[in-house]
Amino acid sequence: MATDATTNPTPHAKRRDFLYVAAGAVGAVAVGAAVWPLINQLSPDASVLALASVDFDLSSLAPGQVVTIKWRGQPIFIRHRTPEDIKSMEAVPLSELKDPVPDSDRVKQGHEQYLVMIGICTHLGCVPLFDQGMFRDGWFCPCHGSQYDASGRIRQGPAPLNLVIPPYKFVSDTKITIG
């Protein structure tokens, strides 16, 4: 009977089962090992990773001016903020923010006038436009209507997060290294 065969497998059938599972497992590992390099080749290559840091001299930037530079193929917004902007941004209560971060955490201490951000909307990656939205001296994404304030924080629209601050440091009073 078939039920007898499954409930009381002969030792022979047991060994055969083990061989099937073992061979299948080894086969799966081999296929995985063969596929991995095929997937891995998609990752950024060494020449892309080599462009990982850039320097920028801030002394040429007048108050109120904003420039866009390129870092790792992405636009970086560097803005020399006016004192009014800094004051108004520090005054915004955190409860009004979708991604609550105080203005002081968006800049380096002692260099509050310089705002350095990756100029890519956190929604779907478009480049926001300066001073075109509802927020004075803020950014507006033309793709899906996200609005950022003068501190680059998301205030309205589908984007979930504030504009990202890249890793950067002041190497002197007027010079930064991004990356």
Next chain:
Amino acid sequence: MAEHQGSYTPSSPLGKWVDERLPIIRFTKEQLWDYPTPKNLNYWWTFGAILTAMLAIQIVTGIVLAMHYVPEASMAFDSVELIRRDVAGGRMLQAIHATGASMFFVAIYIHLFRGLYYGSYKAPREILWMLGVLLLLLTMAAAFFGYVLPWGQMSYWAATVITNIFAAIPVVGDPLLQLLRGGFAVDNPTLNRFFSLHYLTPFIIAAVVVLHIWALHVPGNNNPVGVDVKSSRDTVSFHPYFTMKDLFATIVFFIPFAWLVFFAPDLLGHPDNYIPANPLVTPPEIVPEWYFLPFYAILRSIDFSILFINSKLLGVIFFGGSILILFFVPWLDRSKVRSGTFRPLFKPFFWLFVLNFIMLTYLGAQPAQGIYVVLSKVGVAYYFAYFLIILPLLSRFEVPRPLPASISESVLTPARS
């Protein structure tokens, strides 16, 4: 099909010799020539053949375009212009391929809505339907990869926005995004791999088309009254009756296609794609090709969060769900009656769904503000309600009109509504 047994008898010794080794002539005769087809198929049933013709055109023109196109970020844009201006006959080849993509989607959407109206997804054709939805997804992927290749502003930003969708996936999103792009932003590596994938997808599509037709030939065609074939009196042979009908429909379909190719090759494109790609400047308005507009409208209408799911991820869930939900239609609509013609309540909801789809297409091209946002949300709500609420409820409460006894009877005494 049982009534039509293999009718092929080799007439020559050579034919007999081949038939015993590779019965390819027998297969063609049985599955193409003599294939029993319901005799009441209307012109909505010709779009399968039209789609096959369009796939062939896209593959043939694509292969020759690839002989001139250069998939390199600094040369791609110029090489497409070179094809259009300098390559012998290149103006036509490029226009046929680019406009052909649009016509492909015209035919796909008609084919899809025909299936939705006549209940072609119902048993025993669920797998046939699901393969069709898979073909829709593959064709969308092929169209997207292809649209990136001219490397204009719209190409570049379409690639940016669409790859960014994957970044919404929790945890693995960002590494996955870099893996897809081959860099931190869309750049030359992205263009290169998209060219490779654009060349690959049509052949995957062709293979799935074979499965799609196989799955069609097991139960046979559905038909406008939706009752099963009961005797050989309900069918006629595929050739010459439907080869001719399909051929005629294909020629009619080619008239607007030819008009676009000859007189308005850029009508359906966006003028900004004649500006070479610039990673530092997003065009003032980003609009996808018209055939993606309904889904684009769904994506960006979600600007609110639910619980821990943020608006970006939620938009992506709705966007993906709007296509994936089609896979489940055979189990959402439990009504025993296939054809919408005999379903008095289904009909108005179906046509409202068609209108809603057209409205979403319109809204996808409008700026995301004011009344357009509100209308988009209404459109998204109806899109999902149709599948998740209306179809299941209708199949429980609707009283269908009496069905004709057979296809022959419906043809001889047409049921008037």
